Amino acid sequence: MDTAISEYMEQLGRRARAASRAMARADTATRNRALTLIAAAIEREAPALRAANAQDMEAARANGLAPAMLDRLALSDKAIATMVEGLRQIVALPDPVGEISNLKVRPTGIQVGQMRVPLGVIGIIYEARPNVTVDAAGLCIKSGNATILRGGSEAIHCNRALARIVKAGLEQAGLPADGVQVVDTTDRAAVGALITMPQYVDVIVPRGGKGLIARLMAEATVPMIKHLDGICHVYIDAKADLQKALDIGFNAKCHRYGTCNTMETLLVERTIAPTVLPQLAQRYLTESVELRADAESHAILAAAGYPHLAQATEEDWATEYLAPILAVKIVDGIDAAMDHINTWSSKHTExxxxxxxxxxxxxxxxVDSASVLVNASTRxxxxxxxxxxxxIGISNDKLHARGPVGLEGLTSLKYVVFGHGEIRS
Amino acid sequence: MDTAISEYMEQLGRRARAASRAMARADTATRNRALTLIAAAIEREAPALRAANAQDMEAARANGLAPAMLDRLALSDKAIATMVEGLRQIVALPDPVGEISNLKVRPTGIQVGQMRVPLGVIGIIYEARPNVTVDAAGLCIKSGNATILRGGSEAIHCNRALARIVKAGLEQAGLPADGVQVVDTTDRAAVGALITMPQYVDVIVPRGGKGLIARLMAEATVPMIKHLDGICHVYIDAKADLQKALDIGFNAKCHRYGTCNTMETLLVERTIAPTVLPQLAQRYLTESVELRADAESHAILAAAGYPHLAQATEEDWATEYLAPILAVKIVDGIDAAMDHINTWSSKHTExxxxxxxxxxxxxxxxVDSASVLVNASTRxxxxxxxxxxxxIGISNDKLHARGPVGLEGLTSLKYVVFGHGEIRS
Structure with a gap:
């Protein structure tokens, strides 16, 4: 690795570790004051932020960035207002830090409990969206952590401007400016350094596509809280209420196509399939959803005259479409349904x-997934x-934080003991 | 890596993953019955276990194993009785699996809670002590996990005999024999395979020395719950009660020398040091504890005529002695004490x-350590x-499980949602 980059990242790490102590020590009011100041400054400096974003957009267009990526990069007035509103919502949340739970007196006389404490230094790696800079910084400040943010190189100007605002807010509130640091280089080697300095970084939260996650899983020595794909299932049981089945089966697929908690495979119990599938297909027709059906369901849907019909292959069970496409399979009952799910699911939501x-x-x-629902939409x-x-994301991991990760996921529990001079005998 | 070993480990992994579903599904009574059957069989088959252990001991002596290692390898009648008693205690513990907490009704009507569930497959890597095989298997069975145990090659005969007993107990209780598998090869490549199959193993719990941990940290792609060294501190504040200071200062060092929660560095506030140190030294004298003192405390202790005295160097602040040796330092007050601790501690216990x-x-x-105590011994x-x-160990990690890790540390929480047909709007 480039020595300059490696030294630069080491410096960020050392500073973050030092700042993390002051962040953890700060009381609730101080952390909330920083968030409030940052929100106000973002409102005030919206024109400067838009100008910085315009620079990024121009460079991105010149580099031929795809329209979907340009869309994510754009910082509209509405996006700025949403960032500000998000910070104010974080201010309003209860402070997780310092809470002591499970306090009990032991036979020896000591009183043992668990105190919720910040994790320390959190590294966040994300792509083009500049709003992540503010959302992530806000959650880390509220939870008493220092953070190192590594956004996409496309958003570097906007992220620099945001970093300046965030640092000013921290300092005005009496917190160290190094409590939030933005990696100020577009060199990809910076990511390699960030994920291999466990002495400075306690956890990495990657927010990006499969390519990023795969790279991190291969290279990282810092632990991660990973947000992976959502291959989510709805199983319509023999004893399903027909109305609920139709509502949930439609909503889970068609409420939004691009989200990780959208249904990608529908499993229907065999005896109820001839009733449910044709009626559900009428709903899907309004959205022109393509149904990739196994042999049995294909026969039912073809007989019902569904136009957007294809044969499912095994690959469909493993695909997150993020599109108006749905895999459909008929199963024998709950055991077969759970067997399919535990085999093919990404363990996100069923x-x-x-x-x-x-x-x-x-x-x-x-069902071994982060979220399991009865009679409610996966959405x-x-x-x-x-x-x-x-x-800060939805974790597919089992350790530490599973499912949606909020402020608690950015904290740990330490044991605290209140004694009166007790010694071990 | 040797293809045969890699295939063998892959097979163990696949079997463990399959068995983990049945282990997770099993009710409390079934898991407790397995533990009870295993305890009874260990009692019944004590002679066979001792014979297997004798084989291991003979080979170890022939290989010139150090006396301390031979001691850990030996399976005495008392060690067997302790294993059996340990299993019966695990039976008596409440079942963590299936518990639902934080259940609340959301404005949409859905009811959201968190269910405690097994992690899945736990890999345990340890050294010579054969009792770990039974303790670890017991905790994993109780918490509904499948486990792959990789004990020290020195204990292979004994571990094989124990594995046979454990598997028989599982099967008699109606659980899969593959719920507990012992790696039946002394090839070190088996460890390399075990720590790099995240598709089959959810977490690795290493129980061994620094060399093992360093190797795993460099090579593992499966997450770990690590038990590291304990560089533990006691800080005697200016406002300390003298009697408590003497009792805790002596107990934390001298109750047992070889344990990870033993004090290795004593910090004393400057104004109280001339009073506390000479009296504490009188206690340490009864155990001939060597005191490695900074300049100021050295002067006080030398003036008091303490015989086992040396000058501390910076290396002493970073050393886990596990012996009747103690580093001593005088500090300005609580800020200096916490600064020393947060710099030098292994974040175990203070x-x-x-x-x-x-x-x-x-x-x-x-203080950023897994256990923080007021007026009680670190022990x-x-x-x-x-x-x-x-x-199953004491975690120095901040993620997932911190401090002593019991059954809860071998479980995760998944979100469960009780709905009534709700869809997202």
Whole structure:
């Protein structure tokens, strides 16, 4: 690796570690004041931010960036207002830091509990969207962490401008400016350095595509909280309420196509399939959803005259379409459904539609995914809907934080002991 | 890597993953029955176990294993009784699996909670002690996980015999024998394979020396719950109660020398040092503890005529002695003490002795270690003393599990949603 980059990143790391102590020590009011000051400054400096963004957009267009990426890079007035509103919502959330739980007196006389504390230094690696800079900084400040932000090189001008605002807000509130640092180089080697300095960085939160995650999984020595793909399933059980099945089956697919909690495979119990599938297909028709059906469901849907029909292959069970396409399969019952899910799912979110108590309880217990729902759309699997207030991502990992990750996911628990002079005998 | 080893490990992994579903699904009574059957079989087959252990001991002696290692390898009648008792204690612990917490109704009508579930497959890598095979298997069975155990090659005969007993117990209880697998090769490549199959192994718990941990940190792609060294501190504050300071200062060092929660550095506030140090030295004298003192404390201790005295160097602040040796340093007050701790500690366990409320509260909040104690000996930092019932190790990590790791540390939380047909609008 380039020595200059490696030294630069080492310097960021050392500064972040030093700042993390002051961030962790700061009281609630101080951290909230910093967030409030930053929100006000972003409002005030909106013209400067838009100018910086215009520079990024111009360079991106010159480099032939795809329209979808340009769209993500653009910082509109509305996007700025949303960032500001997001910070104010974070201010309003309860402070997770310092809370002591499970306090109990032990036979020896000591009193043992667990205190929620910041993780320390959080590294966030993301792509073009400049709003992530502010959302992530806000969550890290609120949870008492120092953070190193590595945004996409396309957004470097805008991220520099945001970094300046954030640092000023921290300093005005009496916190170290190094509490939030933006990696100020577009050299890709900076990512390689960030993910291999466990002495300075406690956790990496990658927010990006499969390519980024794959690279990090191969190279990182710092632990990660990963947001991966969502191959989500809805299983319509024999005992499903027909109306709920139609509503959920439609909403889970068609409410939004590009989100990770969108249904990608529909499983239908065999005996109910001839009733459910044709009616559900009428709904999908309004959205021209392409149905990739296994042999049995294909026969039913073809008989019903569904126009956008294809044969499913095994690849369909493993695909996150993020589009008006849905894989459909008929199964024998709950065991076959759970077997399919535990084999093909990305362990993000799955739902069952049923009025059968035992089927619901088994599905909740035995499906090995971050979110498991009974009689509700997979689209609810999200930090805001779950009441976390804000989220930094949805974790497909099992360790530390699983499912939507809010402020708690950015903290750890340490044991605290209140004694009275006790010694071990 | 040797293809045969790599294929063998892949096979173990595939079997463990398959078995993990049945382990997770099993009810409390079934898992407890397996543990009870295994405990009874270990008692019954003690002679066969001792014979297997004798084979291991003979080979170890022939290979010139160090006496301390031979001691750890030996399986005495008492060690067997302790294993059996340990399993019965695990049976008596409450089942963590299936518990639902934080259940709340959201404005949309859905009810969201978190269900405690097994992690899946846990890989445990340890050294000579055969009792770890049974302790670890017991904790993993109770927490509904499948496990792959890789013990030290010195204990291979004994571990094979134990594996046979454990598998028989699982099968008699109606659980898959592959719920617990012992790696049946002494080839070191097996470890390399185990730590790089995230598709089959959810977490690695290494229990071994620094060399093992360093190797795993460099090579593992499976996340780890690490047990590292304990460079633990006691800080005697200006407002300390003298009697508590003497009791805790002596107990934290001299109760046991070889444990990770033993104090290795004593910090004393400057104004109280001339009073505390000579009296504490009298206690240390009874155990001939070598004191490695900074200049100021050296002067006080030399004046008091303490015989086992040396000058501390910076290396002493970073050393886990595991012996009757103690580093001693005089500090200006709580800020200097916390600064020393947050710089040199291994973030395992630290204690303050003080009657000052604000000093106690600041120490609890600001010291970044897994266990922080006020007016109690560091020796309390242990799963049994904290009431976890049993522990698989003490984690120095901040993610997932920090401090003593019991059954909860071997589980994860998934979100469960009870709906009534809700869809997102």
């Amino acid at each position: 739902a069952i539609v049923t009025e059968d108590y035992s089927a619901a309880m088994r599905f909740l217990r035995e 609810f699997a999200d930090g805001f809907e779950y009441g976390l207030g804000a989220e | 204690a303050i002795v003080t009657e000052d409320y604000s000093a106690a509260m600041r120490f609890l909040r600001e 309390f930092a242990d799963g049994f003393e904290y009431g976890l019932g049993a522990e």
